[in-house]
Amino acid sequence: MRIVAVFEKGERIRHIGHLDIQRAVQRGLRRSDLPVAYSAGFNPHILVSFASALSTGASGKREIMDVGMAGEVTAQEFIERMNRAMPPEMQISEARLVEDRHPAMMALLTAASYDLTVYGDGTAETLIRAIPGLLARDIVPAMRKTKTGLKECDIRPLIYQLKAEGNTIRAVLALTEREACKPNMLIAALKEEAGITDDPRILTVRTQLYGTGADGKLQPLETL
Amino acid sequence: MELNEKIEGVLEFVQKAPRYTGGEMNTAVKAWDQCPLHFGFCFPDTYEIGMSHLGLKILYGLINREEWSLCERFFMPWVDMMEQMERENIPLFSMESRHPLRDFEVVGFTLQYEMSYSNIPAMLKMGGVPVLSRDRGEEDPIVVAGGPCAFNPEPLADIIEAFMIGDGEDVMTELNRVILRRKQEGLTREECLRELSRLEGVYVPSLYTVEYHEDGTIAAVTPKDAEVPPVVRKRVVPDLNDTYYPEEIPVPYTEVVFDRIMLEIMRGCTRGCRFCQAGILYRPVRERSMETLISLAEKLVSATGYEEISLSSLSSGDYSCLPELIRELMKRLKDKRVSISLPSLRIDSVLKESLEETQQVKKSSLTFAPEAGTQRLRDVINKGVTEEDLLEKVRDAFEGGWSSVKLYFMDGLPTETREDLDGIADLARKVVNEYFRLPKEKRMKGLRVTVSASTFVPKPFTPFQWEAQDTIPQVQEKQEYLKQILSIKGVKFNWHEPHLSFLEACFARGDRRMGKVLLTAWQKGCILDGWNDQFHFDRWMDAFRENGLDPAFYANRKREKDEILPWDHIDSGVSKEFLWREKEKSEKALTTKDCRLGCNGCGLQTWKGVCGFANRSGV
Numbered sequence: 001m002r003i004v005a006v007f008e009k010g011e012r013i014r015h016i017g018h019l020d021i022q023r024a025v026q027r028g029l030r031r032s033d034l035p036v037a038y039s040a041g042f043n044p045h046i047l048v049s050f051a052s053a054l055s056t057g058a059s060g061k062r063e064i065m066d067v068g069m070a071g072e073v074t075a076q077e078f079i080e081r082m083n084r085a086m087p088p089e090m091q092i093s094e095a096r097l098v099e100d101r102h103p104a105m106m107a108l109l110t111a112a113s114y115d116l117t118v119y120g121d122g123t124a125e126t127l128i129r130a131i132p133g134l135l136a137r138d139i140v141p142a143m144r145k146t147k148t149g150l151k152e153c154d155i156r157p158l159i160y161q162l163k164a165e166g167n168t169i170r171a172v173l174a175l176t177e178r179e180a181c182k183p184n185m186l187i188a189a190l191k192e193e194a195g196i197t198d199d200p201r202i203l204t205v206r207t208q209l210y211g212t213g214a215d216g217k218l219q220p221l222e223t224l
Numbered sequence: 225m226e227l228n229e230k231i232e233g234v235l236e237f238v239q240k241a242p243r244y245t246g247g248e249m250n251t252a253v254k255a256w257d258q259c260p261l262h263f264g265f266c267f268p269d270t271y272e273i274g275m276s277h278l279g280l281k282i283l284y285g286l287i288n289r290e291e292w293s294l295c296e297r298f299f300m301p302w303v304d305m306m307e308q309m310e311r312e313n314i315p316l317f318s319m320e321s322r323h324p325l326r327d328f329e330v331v332g333f334t335l336q337y338e339m340s341y342s343n344i345p346a347m348l349k350m351g352g353v354p355v356l357s358r359d360r361g362e363e364d365p366i367v368v369a370g371g372p373c374a375f376n377p378e379p380l381a382d383i384i385e386a387f388m389i390g391d392g393e394d395v396m397t398e399l400n401r402v403i404l405r406r407k408q409e410g411l412t413r414e415e416c417l418r419e420l421s422r423l424e425g426v427y428v429p430s431l432y433t434v435e436y437h438e439d440g441t442i443a444a445v446t447p448k449d450a451e452v453p454p455v456v457r458k459r460v461v462p463d464l465n466d467t468y469y470p471e472e473i474p475v476p477y478t479e480v481v482f483d484r485i486m487l488e489i490m491r492g493c494t495r496g497c498r499f500c501q502a503g504i505l506y507r508p509v510r511e512r513s514m515e516t517l518i519s520l521a522e523k524l525v526s527a528t529g530y531e532e533i534s535l536s537s538l539s540s541g542d543y544s545c546l547p548e549l550i551r552e553l554m555k556r557l558k559d560k561r562v563s564i565s566l567p568s569l570r571i572d573s574v575l576k577e578s579l580e581e582t583q584q585v586k587k588s589s590l591t592f593a594p595e596a597g598t599q600r601l602r603d604v605i606n607k608g609v610t611e612e613d614l615l616e617k618v619r620d621a622f623e624g625g626w627s628s629v630k631l632y633f634m635d636g637l638p639t640e641t642r643e644d645l646d647g648i649a650d651l652a653r654k655v656v657n658e659y660f661r662l663p664k665e666k667r668m669k670g671l672r673v674t675v676s677a678s679t680f681v682p683k684p685f686t687p688f689q690w691e692a693q694d695t696i697p698q699v700q701e702k703q704e705y706l707k708q709i710l711s712i713k714g715v716k717f718n719w720h721e722p723h724l725s726f727l728e729a730c731f732a733r734g735d736r737r738m739g740k741v742l743l744t745a746w747q748k749g750c751i752l753d754g755w756n757d758q759f760h761f762d763r764w765m766d767a768f769r770e771n772g773l774d775p776a777f778y779a780n781r782k783r784e785k786d787e788i789l790p791w792d793h794i795d796s797g798v799s800k801e802f803l804w805r806e807k808e809k810s811e812k813a814l815t816t817k818d819c820r821l822g823c824n825g826c827g828l829q830t831w832k833g834v835c836g837f838a839n840r841s842g843v
Contacts, residue, residue: 015241016245016478020479024249027528029529030560038561086249088247089247
């Protein structure tokens with residue numbers, strides 16, 4: 001049995017890196033005293049994985065952990081015990097039991113939505129004005145970080161949705177193990193489109209992770 | 225709220241932002257308005273160092289436990305953050321509620337080592353608190369300090385208004401109560417400090433005047449009037465089982481230096497090594513009972529989720545039922561997959577049996593501290609360890625599957641000769657030989673012997689408090705020699721920056737005039753001196769010159785028996801006569817037995833009931 005749980009990475013701890021978030025969840029699970037499963041071997045660790053690593057500097061409203069269980073527990077019990085064991089910035093909002101053979105959340109991930117709040121006088125307006133132009137292009141070249149270095153790619157097909165509200169840019173972007181448009185790639189493209197060179201201060205919040213349903217439409221990942 | 229925005233704005237531009245963001249598990253978020261007393265706990269070094277410190281965790285829990293008081297943490301920001309804060313006009317703010325330091329009624333520094341002193345004026349300034357006591361007004365916080373370096377408070381006498389000497393657990397609450405009265409009953413600053421000076425273990429430097437002889441030595445330290453105690457006696461908590469110990473401690477998100485549960489199994493040490501200041505300051509030895517420790521360990525594991533517990537004390541191997549304790553802890557914590565480590569193994573007290581038990585859970589490198597290279601010099605410093613002891617333990621360790629050994633030594637100990645330095649290389653070579661003597665299939669691969677030599681720093685309240693430190697050129701010559709003779713296959717040699725040890729010696733035995741040097745050096749930009757890349761020795765030397773003081777007077781001068789030492793009005797419980805007796809014995813290479821084998825009359829036997837070994841005769 002496994003538990004798929006939705007948790008928050010609060011704004012205050014957005015500078016905590018993914019490895020440290022993993023360790024914080026491991027320790028939270030240990031504090032919770034839930035019947036979690038451990039790996040075999042010399043240095044046993046709890047069998048927990050994450051649907052997607054969230055960058056240092058970004059917060060997440062609905063991140064997903066996938067926890068192996070060694071004993072019976074209800075979803076409600078999981079939420080209650082974990083929320084007592086986790087700091088206020090990392091609370092759990094939903095949980096669901098899945099069978100061991102259920103595909104890993106990581107493998108089902110196809111996209112994510114982001115709120116990108118832009119600070120600085122006029123910067124948000126300038127970037128937002130560049131959205132229609134960007135969307136009208138056939139190709140949007142961007143640099144993608146890979147293990148072997150920077151590689152050029154086209155992010156236009158990876159932008160599923162792009163709109164604005166106030167000084168916040170709302171985007172739904174592709175996110176799979178094979179190809180992804182990271183928020184910083186989108187911002188770089190918008191900057192180019194708008195003709196600005198300074199780096200604006202942007203607060204990045206990942207609001208939802210998505211998978212693709214049987215109908216081919218994006219669906220919240222935790223429901224798949 | 226505006227401050228919060230500013231802080232969030234600069235965090236994007238600094239390295240290691242988690243040093244400043246807080247929100248860790250088990251950090252207190254008490255309602256500011258509901259606590260009349262706010263205590264700003266200042267650790268004058270970076271987050272990673274401060275969050276590794278046990279004393280912080282004890283006092284943090286202890287102050288927050290009281291309904292009426294709240295404790296929040298402050299650390300020294302790194303230079304990149306300091307620049308950002310200065311540019312954006314952000315004051316030093318607390319980790320929890322982000323209040324500026326000046327908003328707290330009490331500002332408390334912990335003094336763990338001398339080379340953090342320049343961070344104290346820096347933190348006060350950034351926090352909007354006047355750096356010098358005499359410049360603080362009725363609206364400003366009371367600035368206090370404690371910790372081992374408070375035993376010689378004089379170099380900080382112009383900055384710190386009240387020092388807590390000795391164990392902090394009891395006096396902390398008493399001090400906070402007095403400062404609460406300042407707020408609630410409208411005591412003036414002056415009245416408040418007077419009240420504080422009446423507490424046992426509290427030293428208020430402004431109530432004393434110091435006069436000097438022409439040669440710079442002290443002529444007299446005089447209390448201002450009859451109400452001020454001529455001597456301030458350290459505080460001792462008599463029974464650790466009745467003393468507060470936190471049952472939950474903050475768990476940092478990012479890795480800090482000691483990222484584990486620290487279980488203080490006892491306080492104090494009965495060995496009497498003559499260079500060791502902690503061994504005197506934390507006397508007498510008090511053990512926590514096994515029942516207390518096991519219950520604490522279980523609670524701490526549940527509250528933190530940590531994977532590791534270290535048993536901490538000055539000499540954990542001396543804990544009277546160590547094997548039983550380890551066995552019991554392992555039994556109880558096995559299902560939780562918690563490993564147990566012993567940080568300060570003393571080579572003559574660790575049982576083979578318990579070595580094997582720790583290794584079952586985790587195998588790390590083993591540390592031994594022979595401190596000196598020959599038996600003669602080990603007798604001089606009263607380090608009751610023989611070569612046979614050491615080699616036997618090393619052999620056991622190698623047989624038990626260890627391949628990594630650390631050996632700690634000091635250079636510049638009193639009476640040291642070339643022969644003693646040669647002894648260090650001899651010992652290292654013998655350790656290497658022990659490894660190769662084992663058949664190949666029985667030893668673990670990858671022998672690593674690390675030899676570290678630190679420079680001896682004479683400290684107050686030790687038998688060597690009258691001794692001269694080697695000059696920097698002398699130290700450098702010795703280090704060069706050691707580098708040469710320690711180029712042995714399988715051995716790595718580390719040494720300490722001698723300029724830093726020299727300055728440490730100046731502050732360790734400094735008088736009030738050192739406060740001027742500190743202030744000048746800080747004004748010249750000295751901060752974070754403990755970090756090699758931030759240390760500017762030349763600025764410090766300029767600061768000495770500008771204040772007309774000679775650093776050699778403090779570091780390299782042998783003191784006479786009748787000299788009034790700057791800390792003579794602080795009573796550690798160990799008498800000056802005992803220390804002098806020990807110094808004389810050291811000159812003849814005569815050893816003094818462990819207190820557990822019979823009372824040596826250090827002075828604490830006259831404090832009723834505090835020492836369990838007092839007046840006991842030999843066995």
